[in-house]
Amino acid sequence: xxxPDLRIVPPPALVESVRFRADRAQLAGTLHxxxxxxxxxxxxxxxxxxxxxxxxxxxxxxxxQGYACLTYxxxxxxxxxxxxxxxxxxxxxxxxxxxxxxxxxxxxEACPDAPLWVIGxxxxxxxxxxxxxxxxxxxxITIASGxxxxxxxxxxxxxxxxxxxxxxxxxxxxxxGYLPAKAFGIGxxxxxxxxxxxxxxxxxxxxYLGDVGRVLxxxxxxxxxxxxKLVAIADDDLVPPATVWRHMQNFPEAxxxxxxxxxxxxxxxxxxxxxxxxxxxxxxxxxxxxxx
Numbered sequence: 001x002x003x004p005d006l007r008i009v010p011p012p013a014l015v016e017s018v019r020f021r022a023d024r025a026q027l028a029g030t031l032h033x034x035x036x037x038x039x040x041x042x043x044x045x046x047x048x049x050x051x052x053x054x055x056x057x058x059x060x061x062x063x064x065q066g067y068a069c070l071t072y073x074x075x076x077x078x079x080x081x082x083x084x085x086x087x088x089x090x091x092x093x094x095x096x097x098x099x100x101x102x103x104x105x106x107x108x109e110a111c112p113d114a115p116l117w118v119i120g121x122x123x124x125x126x127x128x129x130x131x132x133x134x135x136x137x138x139x140x141i142t143i144a145s146g147x148x149x150x151x152x153x154x155x156x157x158x159x160x161x162x163x164x165x166x167x168x169x170x171x172x173x174x175x176x177g178y179l180p181a182k183a184f185g186i187g188x189x190x191x192x193x194x195x196x197x198x199x200x201x202x203x204x205x206x207x208y209l210g211d212v213g214r215v216l217x218x219x220x221x222x223x224x225x226x227x228x229k230l231v232a233i234a235d236d237d238l239v240p241p242a243t244v245w246r247h248m249q250n251f252p253e254a255x256x257x258x259x260x261x262x263x264x265x266x267x268x269x270x271x272x273x274x275x276x277x278x279x280x281x282x283x284x285x286x287x288x289x290x291x292x
Contacts, residue, residue, distance in 0.1 A: 022102035028079035029072025032059045038068040041111035045100050045124025048198060049187030050274060051078035057279045070107045074099045076191050086177040088191035092198050093215045096127035104133050120145055129219035129250055137224055143231045144273050146243030147207040157237035165199050221250055228254035231288060234262040238273040257292035
């Protein structure tokens with residue numbers, strides 16, 4: 001484990017609000033740039049239901065370490081919303097393919113001379129084999145990204161997940177025309193078709209493979225051949241470490257390394273699925289990006 005660099009760093013030279021197209025949608029995000037040429041340009045693909053502003057402290061820290069970092073919101077969500085979520089036809093496949101692909105392309109054009117890194121949190125780390133630009137990525141870091149099935153959650157969280165997929169979750173989505181995620185205490189409200197596709201993937205063996213050739217393009221499992229680091233959170237009930245390691249098989253050409261983040265190693269009682277990006281857990285950040 002590397003020694004954490006918790007020094008106060010100067011603010012980045014530029015924090016820029018950006019907008020870019022993803023086929024029929026316009027996405028909103030933030031680009032943090034360092035002072036001087038970046039060591040690498042990083043696009044951070046976020047987790048389902050997590051607004052891009054949640055990652056701002058981590059992104060600013062990256063800029064202080066010399067990296068450019070783009071965060072953004074998927075179509076019809078948070079800062080990228082263009083109307084009430086009830087009217088959205090967005091799908092999880094569009095978030096994971098068209099939106100992620102467009103964000104990568106935007107960053108490549110904004111920082112053309114820098115090595116390209118991708119940090120994918122949860123959903124953000126699952127879709128790389130489906131992207132046309134996967135072969136241009138120099139380094140991939142996935143954090144709490146796993147092909148998880150309902151039956152793989154530990155108890156008692158499995159009961160919570162079952163209710164989300166088979167109880168109040170689908171009932172509320174049918175009645176309202178969107179998932180009232182905020183009412184369930186799990187982030188921002190989601191478009192109905194995002195929820196339904198997410199539900200199908202997490203309750204079906206093979207996860208998203210049943211949608212390949214229909215709403216998902218045929219993946220190129222061998223396209224990414226760079227350095228890959230898979231990070232699992234030891235107390236993550238949503239995406240347990242075993243499901244993170246299984247994701248390794250989707251990158252046969254990558255040079256892979258693994259890291260398990262254990263809260264006690266960083267003086268924390270709990271980190272969980274999204275807590276690694278909270279400022280109070282900044283001691284973990286150097287290890288997330290460190291080369292093994």
